[in-house]
Amino acid sequence: MESAGEYDYVIVGAGSAGCVLANRLSRDKDAQVLLIEAGGKDDYVWIHIPVGYLHCIGNPRTDWLYRTESDAGLGGRSLIYPRGKVLGGSSSINGMIYMRGQAGDYDRWAELTGDPGWRWDAVLPLFKQSEDYHGGASAVHGAGGEWRVEKQRLSWKILDAFREAAEQTGIARVDDFNGGDNAGCGYFDVNQKRGIRWNASKAFLRPVAGRPNLTIMTGCHVERLVIERDEHGPVCRGVQFTGGGTAWNARARRETLLTAGAIGSPHILQLSGIGPAALLQSHGITPVADLAGVGENLQDHLQLRMVYKVKGAKTLNTMASTWYGKMKIGLEYALRQSGPMSMAPSQLGAFARSDPGVATPDLEYHVQPLSLEKFGEPLHAFPAFTASVCHLRPTSRGQVRIVSADSFAAPAIAPHYLSTAEDRKTAAAALALTRRIVAAPALQPFAPEEFKPGLHFQTEEELAQAAGTIGTTIFHPVGTCKMGRADDPAAVVDPALRVIGVRGLRVADAAIMPNITSGNTNSPTMMIAEKAAGLIHACWKNR
């Protein structure tokens, strides 16, 4: 095995969290930082053109190409489960929606961990610190940071009508979803710069790539952690990885930081002997730390994509159906970086309650002026919009588990969608609410006709069944290395993100969320990395 050297910090995974962490830790000129990424450079044109999202999903150049296990809640379907495999990670292939979630999400994390440092008022400064908000600095927004937040560069008559219909149904208009209370309906803010995707790599990595104390290695697949034992027990001393057909190891003097994401981080831990002992032993891996929670507690948002045929409205389906239409769209982007090619896949959002008794919105809408059978398939030939709705705080829990000791074998991903009665009830309520919105006066000029799931689903039971038929991931897996109190047997990391029972090792990505946030998960993940950097700095500054 070749040596890739010795560093103070070894960071595994250059995704949303890894790029932030590499930037922050290498600010200390005396600290040597190595960032290792399995994917390549983010130099593929479709990463940067917003609509190119559709070319990046399912593409081995940018995606790990995972699939879920067949899921009983979805009638036995297996879903594609995209995860970015490139500098920037999933922020290079995601929908670019800038969303922090709700204040209550973080207050609950603080309760669950017993650490007030995770409360909303404590993490808000971290969101603001890296933000460059289109409206400038305010009590809830930051300006001048690396993470650019812009307004979208297009609107659609059909989406404006949906917004009005939502208002007629009691969902107020809002202009900003990010002040801690996201209730209401409006156009999403996006992570773009003048109509071009702004990913974690461009924001946090490229500007500091020249720092002499930061080494970035791409095309290097981390296979396992190097765990040694001293008089205090197991300690992580770095990683083993394969790059360019060669096996390498890199030593970490201070810490190894896992930022390989909600699938990659628990996978690497399990391969390294950190996880449920029985699972590891069944694959011939000797347990180093018997941590039952590694790979458990998988949470995701299941989007229920309701499709409505419309009349007399412009939608992407029909605009992009001819060569002339495609040319016009291409020209508009080339000249002004606007129009459909600058489009985040979802433009209009709404946060609503599935039941008046729910304290804060538990449903999120992503409304799109387009429709398709499923991702990877062409747009429908008829004019239509999609009202995708997801339950923000599902109670279903899944797992990520190794299937072999071979680190190149994908783990089994089992989200167990709709596996609780509560989730099925909320899904039925979500579909019923969508029908009420679509029946509101503002949408009637477009004669909306439900194409999916179809009006033959009527009772609560039928609607729950329909949810299983049309439901698919909205790409937000989290929670598989959850943080918790020392006495929580399912906790994998403590509130300082240190892996329980193994020194010199932290997880600092979407995997540590004990509960999923009530919104899209990218910026909350970056906040976690920002927080981790502060914790690591505080830990080492006086040594």
Ligand SMILES: Cc1cc2nc3c(=O)[nH]c(=O)nc-3n(C[C@H](O)[C@H](O)[C@H](O)COP(=O)(O)OP(=O)(O)OC[C@H]3O[C@@H](n4cnc5c(N)ncnc54)[C@H](O)[C@@H]3O)c2cc1C
């Ligand atoms: C298609 C899609 C659309 C989405 N849309 C949105 C959206 O609009 N808004 C939003 O807020 N969120 C969205 N999300 C979710 C959001 O992007 C993720 O929650 C966030 O990027 C997770 O960050 P992370 O750092 O935990 O993981 P990632 O960003 O996935 O980073 C993990 C990195 O680790 C690398 N890695 C993994 N294993 C290894 C290994 N063994 N060796 C070396 N490197 C490894 C990966 O290649 C990757 O670069 C979307 C996600 C997807 C996939």
